[in-house]
Structures are given as C-alpha cells and as structure tokens.
Amino acid sequence: MVNAKLTQIIYELIRGASLHLPPDVMNGLRRMAAIQDTPLAKELYGCIFDNLKKAAELNRPICQDTGALQFFLKAGTGFPYLNDTEDSIKDAVRQATKKIPLRPNVVESFEEKNTGDNIGSRAPWIEWEIVPDNQDLQITVYMAGGGCSLTGRAKVLMPLEGYEGIVRYVFDTITEWGVNACPPLIVGVGIGTCTPTAAALSKKALLRPIGLHNANPKARDMEERMKKGLDSIGIGPLGMSGKESLLALNIEYAAHHPATLAVGISAGCWATRRGKVLISKDLTVKSDK
Numbered sequence: 001m002v003n004a005k006l007t008q009i010i011y012e013l014i015r016g017a018s019l020h021l022p023p024d025v026m027n028g029l030r031r032m033a034a035i036q037d038t039p040l041a042k043e044l045y046g047c048i049f050d051n052l053k054k055a056a057e058l059n060r061p062i063c064q065d066t067g068a069l070q071f072f073l074k075a076g077t078g079f080p081y082l083n084d085t086e087d088s089i090k091d092a093v094r095q096a097t098k099k100i101p102l103r104p105n106v107v108e109s110f111e112e113k114n115t116g117d118n119i120g121s122r123a124p125w126i127e128w129e130i131v132p133d134n135q136d137l138q139i140t141v142y143m144a145g146g147g148c149s150l151t152g153r154a155k156v157l158m159p160l161e162g163y164e165g166i167v168r169y170v171f172d173t174i175t176e177w178g179v180n181a182c183p184p185l186i187v188g189v190g191i192g193t194c195t196p197t198a199a200a201l202s203k204k205a206l207l208r209p210i211g212l213h214n215a216n217p218k219a220r221d222m223e224e225r226m227k228k229g230l231d232s233i234g235i236g237p238l239g240m241s242g243k244e245s246l247l248a249l250n251i252e253y254a255a256h257h258p259a260t261l262a263v264g265i266s267a268g269c270w271a272t273r274r275g276k277v278l279i280s281k282d283l284t285v286k287s288d289k
C-alpha cells in the first residue's frame with residue numbers, strides 16, 4: 001500500500017539527486033578541473049560547471065539521461081512501514097517522472113516498449129538489507145545512466161589469474177569502454193565467488209563517497225594503485241585527454257571460493273547522481289546526507 005508521507009520523502013530524495021550532485025562528487029570535479037593544464041580539458045570542465053549552474057538555475061535535471069532508478073535499502077526490523085515501502089518507492093518514481101520531470105527510460109523487456117513512467121518488471125530495482133534491532137529505514141537512490149552502465153562487466157577468472165587478473169580485466173574494460181561513461185569516472189570494483197556477487201559489490205562500491213577508502217589496507221593499496229595506473233593513461237574529461245580520469249576507484253569484496261575469483265565492474269560518470277535519506281519510525285527525516 002502507498003504511504004503518502006513516505007512517498008513524499010522518497011520523491012524529494014529523487015528530486016534532490018536529479019538536480020544536484022552530491023558534495024563529494026562536486027568537490028572531486030572542482031579538484032580535477034583545477035589540475036588541468038590544456039585549453040581543451042579546461043574548456044570541458046568549464047562546460048560541466050556551466051551545465052551544473054544552468055540545471056540549478058532552471059530547476060532541471062543535470063543530464064538528459066536521468067537513468068534507470070535503483071534503490072538500496074537498509075531496513076530496521078522495527079521500521080513500521082516495511083509493507084508500504086516498495087509501493088511508496090514506485091509511487092514516488094511515477095510522480096518524479098511526471099513532475100521533475102525525469103526522462104522515461106524504462107523499456108519493458110521482450111515487449112520492447114517504453115512504459116512511460118519509469119516503472120516496469122523489477123524496475124525500479126530495489127535491494128533490501130535487513131538491520132536487526134533497528135527502527136529506521138535508510139534509502140539510497142542511484143540514477144543509472146545508459147552510458148555509464150555500458151561500461152559494466154563481470155567475469156569469473158581462472159584460479160591462477162589472481163589479483164593480477166583482476167587488474168588486467170579492470171584496465172582492459174576501462175580503456176576500451178570507459179569513454180562511453182562520460183569521464184571523469186568513479187570506478188566500482190567488486191570481488192567475490194561468482195558474477196552476481198562481484199557485480200552487486202561493484203555497484204555498492206560506487207555508492208561509497210569519494211575520498212573514503214576500503215578499511216582493509218591491502219584493498220586500499222589496490223584501490224590507490226589501480227587509480228594511479230588508470231589516471232596515467234590520460235583518458236581525461238569526456239575521453240578527450242587530460243590530467244587524471246578517475247574521481248575514485250573503490251573496491252568492495254566478499255570472501256570467495258578457492259577455485260574462483262570473480263570480478264565485477266561498475267562505472268559512474270561525472271554526473272554520478274546518488275542520494276541518501278534516513279527515515280525514523282515516525283516518518284521524520286533524521287538525516288539526508
């Protein structure tokens with residue numbers, strides 16, 4: 001059942017994410033713009049900031065591709081509106097598509113017809129995580145654009161390929177496909193047993209704010225070294241060459257089967273749009289950061 005108050009909170013979450021970049025992405029873009037030393041790269045970052053300014057002035061989404069919407073929930077077992085949550089998310093997406101407006105991007109599979117309201121089979125995508133002994137609901141929205149989703153890959157490596165195999169796969173994927181994702185990029189890398197776990201973890205890696213590293217020193221070292229290597233290639237803003245190409249490279253991992261090492265890759269573009277809200281059991285917003 002739709003809960004109007006919950007729908008309104010989720011609508012505002014979607015609206016905020018479509019109109020404004022998260023502070024960590026803005027800061028990352030400012031830093032990248034400041035280090036450019038060629039007229040072309042400077043001009044391209046100038047276009048990005050003009051685009052952001054215009055979107056804010058005109059109250060319009062940052063990019064024409066407002067993506068397919070994905071929601072990542074951390075739900076306390078004591079949150080009283082769990083039964084209403086999915087219906088309220090869908091209602092918020094319907095309203096957002098009409099009012100903000102968002103571009104209708106959802107095409108029903110096999111019918112190959114646009115549904116017109118960004119709702120379809122398993123769309124929006126909703127992932128649940130249950131939090132025991134908790135009464136809040138945290139919702140993260142991610143707007144998955146077409147170009148950045150094109151860079152997504154997952155593969156199970158042969159056992160002896162090891163971590164070098166992961167690095168090779170990430171470098172091959174980003175050098176071949178990264179330009180489709182409107183760099184500078186956030187690269188999410190997931191490691192696990194099979195493609196579904198690795199791919200899911202790579203998307204979770206994209207949700208981590210820029211500047212935060214994996215708590216495991218070995219994973220952090222790999223994040224920093226892969227970022228440095230990919231930055232040195234010179235893909236640059238929009239793939240037109242420049243200093244550094246990645247806003248971040250984040251790794252999330254799960255323990256894996258000894259015979260397999262799966263790697264998943266997700267990419268976020270310069271317009272990485274995500275937002276988070278923490279809702280208390282009386283449907284007040286505790287935090288929107």
Ligand code: SF4
Pocket residue numbers: 063064065066145146147148180181182269270271
């Ligand atoms: S990759 Fe990002 S910035 Fe480029 S068109 Fe897609 S959503 Fe927009």
